Amino acid sequence: MVGERIKLLRTKKGYSISELAKIAGVSKSYLSYIERNVQRNPSLQFLSKIAETLETSMEYLLEEEEQLDEEWVSLIKKAKDEGVSKEDFQKYLDFVKFKKWEEDQRDPSSRL
Structure with missing residues (x-):
């Protein structure tokens, strides 16, 4: 803080x-x-x-207290170096959210 x-x-x-x-x-x-x-x-x-x-x-x-660990920094750098844009990354995040939502719809007990 x-x-x-x-x-x-x-x-x-x-x-x-x-x-x-x-x-x-x-x-x-x-x-x-x-x-x-x-x-x-x-x-x-x-x-x-x-x-x-x-x-x-x-x-x-x-600055926020939580810092990205080296593995996250490395993954983000690699994605950037391979041409992944911010928009591409946002689409990927949206896709992951959708897949999790889809799983929850199939198995309601996983929400507990």
Whole structure:
């Protein structure tokens, strides 16, 4: 989560909440709310100031926790190298969803 990443970077830099808030020009209480996940949707302006002060990017702060493992990355790269387009991939996903739906229709007990 955003708050956890900010807190991690802040502590690595050796800043207290008060110091980071002052340097970044943001509200100490708002920063505290973000770090404690009381407030979960910080403004882009806030994130921009914090990211700059912590010498990171807004993308890093907003990045989802779950990362693709190396096998997924390799499969996606291979598909791309072999000319599979995003549209092709979406069609494949739709086909897989359809096949699962079709299986569920034949065997209703598999939904349990």
